[in-house]
Amino acid sequence: MSGFPWQSAFEIREQVASGVSAVDITRAYLARIEELNPTLSCFLTIDHEGALAAAAQVDHARDDGEELGPLAGVPIALKDNLCTRGVRTTCASKILGEYIPPYDAHVVEALRASGAVILGKTNLDEFAMGSSNENSAFGVVHNPWALGRAPGGSSGGSACATAAGLAPLALGSDTGGSVRQPGAFCGITAIKPTYGRVSRYGLVAFASSLDQIGPMARSVREAAGLLEVVAGHDRRDATSADRETGEYLAACDRGVKGLRVGVVRDLLDGLQDSDVRSGVEAALSALEKQGATLVDVSLPHAKHAVSVYYLVATAEASSNLARFDGMRYGLRVPGEDLVETYTATRARGFGPEVRRRIMLGTYALSAGYYDAFYLKAQRVRTLIRRDYDTAFERCDVVCTPTTPTPAFALGDKTGDPLQMYLADIFTLPPSLAGLPAISTPCGLSAEGLPIGLQLVAPPFEEEVLCSAGQAVEDSCGIVGSRPAALD
Amino acid sequence: MPDAKITLEQVLHVAMLARLTLSDDEAREMQAQLDAILGYMEGLDELDVSDVPPTLHSIPMDAPMRSDVPERCSDRSETLAQAPESEAGGYAVPLVLEVDS
Numbered sequence: 001m002s003g004f005p006w007q008s009a010f011e012i013r014e015q016v017a018s019g020v021s022a023v024d025i026t027r028a029y030l031a032r033i034e035e036l037n038p039t040l041s042c043f044l045t046i047d048h049e050g051a052l053a054a055a056a057q058v059d060h061a062r063d064d065g066e067e068l069g070p071l072a073g074v075p076i077a078l079k080d081n082l083c084t085r086g087v088r089t090t091c092a093s094k095i096l097g098e099y100i101p102p103y104d105a106h107v108v109e110a111l112r113a114s115g116a117v118i119l120g121k122t123n124l125d126e127f128a129m130g131s132s133n134e135n136s137a138f139g140v141v142h143n144p145w146a147l148g149r150a151p152g153g154s155s156g157g158s159a160c161a162t163a164a165g166l167a168p169l170a171l172g173s174d175t176g177g178s179v180r181q182p183g184a185f186c187g188i189t190a191i192k193p194t195y196g197r198v199s200r201y202g203l204v205a206f207a208s209s210l211d212q213i214g215p216m217a218r219s220v221r222e223a224a225g226l227l228e229v230v231a232g233h234d235r236r237d238a239t240s241a242d243r244e245t246g247e248y249l250a251a252c253d254r255g256v257k258g259l260r261v262g263v264v265r266d267l268l269d270g271l272q273d274s275d276v277r278s279g280v281e282a283a284l285s286a287l288e289k290q291g292a293t294l295v296d297v298s299l300p301h302a303k304h305a306v307s308v309y310y311l312v313a314t315a316e317a318s319s320n321l322a323r324f325d326g327m328r329y330g331l332r333v334p335g336e337d338l339v340e341t342y343t344a345t346r347a348r349g350f351g352p353e354v355r356r357r358i359m360l361g362t363y364a365l366s367a368g369y370y371d372a373f374y375l376k377a378q379r380v381r382t383l384i385r386r387d388y389d390t391a392f393e394r395c396d397v398v399c400t401p402t403t404p405t406p407a408f409a410l411g412d413k414t415g416d417p418l419q420m421y422l423a424d425i426f427t428l429p430p431s432l433a434g435l436p437a438i439s440t441p442c443g444l445s446a447e448g449l450p451i452g453l454q455l456v457a458p459p460f461e462e463e464v465l466c467s468a469g470q471a472v473e474d475s476c477g478i479v480g481s482r483p484a485a486l487d
Numbered sequence: 488m489p490d491a492k493i494t495l496e497q498v499l500h501v502a503m504l505a506r507l508t509l510s511d512d513e514a515r516e517m518q519a520q521l522d523a524i525l526g527y528m529e530g531l532d533e534l535d536v537s538d539v540p541p542t543l544h545s546i547p548m549d550a551p552m553r554s555d556v557p558e559r560c561s562d563r564s565e566t567l568a569q570a571p572e573s574e575a576g577g578y579a580v581p582l583v584l585e586v587d588s
Contacts, residue, residue, distance in 0.1 A: 102565040195546045209545065238551055239544075307528040318505060325506070327580050332571035338581045342506040355507055359517060360524065362505040363493065376531055378541030383534070385542055418523050434545025459546055 005032055005165035006482070009074045009222045012168060017062065022055035022073030026117050029075045033119065033166050036486070039147070041139040042160035044080050045088050046120040051075070054117045061115070070229055072115030077167040079158050080121035081128055082213070083202040084108055087118075091204050092136035093126045095324050095331045095349025105202020106237065107171060107213050107230045114229045119167055122157030126351045127321065128178055128206045130154050131420050132413065135353040140410060143185060144483035145449055149407035152182030155216065159186035162216050163483055169226050170216040175207050176309050177402075177427025179214035180439035184402035184452020187441050187478055189223045189469060190216045192427075194459045195434035196241035198227075199234030207316035208239075210309075210431050219479055220440055220469040224248035227462065243460065251463035252470040257291030259468060261455075262395030265296050267426075273405045279451035279476070280401050283442035286475035287399075287468065297391040297398060301383040305428035306421055308384065311364045311377035312432070317354075318361030324349060356417060385433040392458050397468050400426045402439040402452030430456040438465040441478045448484055493521050 003011060005028070016022045030048055037043050058073045078084065081091045083101035085108075090096045104112070111118065125135035133141040133156030141156040143149040144164040151160040155172025159182035162170045172179040174192040183190030191214050198213045205211060215226035231245040263284060271277040288294055326332035326345030333344040350358070364373035391398050404423060413420040430437040435456050442453040453472055457464050473479060493501075498518045502509050509517060563576060572579040 099569060102561045102569065196548065209543070235551065235553060239546075239548065241546070241548065242551070301534075304531060304534070307531050310524065311528065322506075326571060328578055329569035330571075334581070338583055339506070341581050343508045346506055347508040350507070355509075356517065356520060358505050358507065359498070359501055360521060363497070363501045363521070366501060366504060373528070375541055376536060378543060379536035379539040380531055380534060381542040381545075382539050383536065385545065417520055418527055421524070432542075432545065 004028055007168070008219060009071065009168045009217065009225060012074050013068070013070070013072055016058060016073030017068055022058040022117065023052060025073060026051050026055040026075060029119055029167060036164060036166060039142065040144060040160050040164060041141050042123055042157040042164070042166065043077070043120045044090060044092065044123050044138055044157070047087050047118060050087060051117050051119050054112070058115050058117070069113060069115030070225065071111065073117060074115070074169060075117045075119045075167050076111060077119050077122045077158055077161040077170040078108070079124055079155050079170070079172045081124060081173055081204040082108060082171060083204070084118065084121065087121065089121065089204070090138070091127050092124045092138055093349065093351070093354070094137045095345070097331065099330055103202065106199035106234045108202065110230050122161055122170065124157055125154035126354050127204070128154040128173055128175060129317070129353050129357055131177070131181055131423055132410070133157065133182070134410065134414055135351055137351055142410070143407050144485050145187060146407065147485045148409055149449065150185065150410050152185035152407065154178040156182045158216050159183055159188055159190070162186070162188050162218060164486060168217065169222060171230070172214055172216050173203055174212050174214045174431070175210045175313060176431045177424050179216055180402050180427050180437060180452065180454060181424065183216055183439045184441070184450065185407040187450030187481070187483065188216055188218050189220050189438065189440040189473070190214055191223050191227055191462065191465065192431070192437045193227065193231065193462055194241070194436040196239050197436065197460065197462065198230050199237040199240045201234055201236040205320040207313035208320060209316060210313060220466060220473045221249060221252045224252050224466045241460070246463040248462055248466045251466040254467040255290065256287055256468055256471045259287070259292040259397065259464070260395040261287055261292045261294050261468070262297035262391050262398040263294050264299055264398065264400055266298065267302070267400055271401065271404060275445035276401050276405060276451050279443040280399070280453055282476050283453045283472050284399065287471055290471050290475065295395050297395055299387045299391065299429060301380065301387050302429045304380050305384060305432060306425055308377045308380045308432055309424070309428040310360065310421055311373050312381065314357040314361030315364045315374050316361070318358045318365065321354070321358055353417070381432050384429050388433050388435060388456070396457065396464055398456040400454050402426060402454040406445045406447070406449035406451055426454055435459060436462045436465055438469045440469045440472050442472055442476045444478060444481065450478060493518060493525055
């Protein structure tokens, strides 16, 4: 079991295939989780029994000479909005605090079939609504690079667990940046696939026209390998794309010779944080040195993305979360009559940010305001999409930072929801356009905090993101650095 | 958006539509926060988008069809085990309609 806990998913599979006990590896990760979770709070549920049973199954399969799956014996952490049959799935909400799904999400089935070992369920902003993980009903996650900093959100638990070596791989979900932003804050790679690339079956819905499940790992190759396992058509999700998946892992070795990288110059020049700006500039020079060409592009409507997103996503959320009424599953707080039961259940079950978004979305959809808010936002969304169409006539990927700053301090933005929303400015535009995007580290700030680079590609072009992401990792990645707060 | 700012009365009306209850303090805080957010969103007014079609689906696709064949679904007892209350193989819910007999 050499290299624990920092060995890659590929090394773990290799070890397991050559006879190392998957049960022993799983036990080691479970022990590390037990040791560090009280400090980090990244896991909400640790599934000892299920993980050890899955590992034992891999060991038996190997001993019987059966062919092993691509993730045989590889531990993985799952964001707690992915349904796992028989294992509590809370969405970090009191309204689902005791919910045990009767079925597995599509990605969970795919992981089980690949031989992966699910260690447990990770913390998140309640119903994936937030950018700091501070909206969890079950405790605040800490950034392993600096415990007083936010891990990002909403997949903060998955990012933290991966960065801290509690699992080599994790899955998160991304609606407006929820795998990329925590990936950037915690110094790992995260991919938001094209809308429709990964089935949403069994992902608890937040904003259905935006939600995608995405892989998170400490290297681009591992994220690419995980994407290969979970991508693909599934007829149980009507928006699942019925088309071939790519060779994401192989794409990591293709290099960037001749790649046209679009640089959004005015966005870069407008950056207040000089560490983020120099990190991105360094990555761009490195790409150029490896054979890529830099071309200037512009996204003139990207500045409206915060308004558009927080109208569209909240409108969809207000509709999706109407199902939490205390009737069929989850919390029920009995009232005098039906309406009082609804309102008492929802008042006790939902936290402040979820209530705020339901309110905003309900308002944007309500009679007299639909045209002025929701419909208008959907029209501006078209302009944001067209910006990318124009940009992609001149380039293959569009490059921006993932976030305007490195990880901000816990408590910094909790008093002002609008400031929290504005921090999502770079991750929202590709989400609204349905485009695939990767965030991968491109250096550390003067304070030793990771800086994330975001690359965006045309629909279903995840392969080029893997090629370019790998080139960034090779030249200015931080794969060899370990989170300082764990020393 | 001439009337983008939201009043306390509107906040309470929207809360009722969304089946949420807010205490007086919560309603006042919600009103201030939504007012700031909606004020920021007035920035959209600088764009004339009357001729721009809305994007309802970012990635265009046709609604898929499947054969209408019955299939096994989740086990009933496993599903009902998650219900706050169940009775006779179904969900037990508060009275919805008063019926005179």
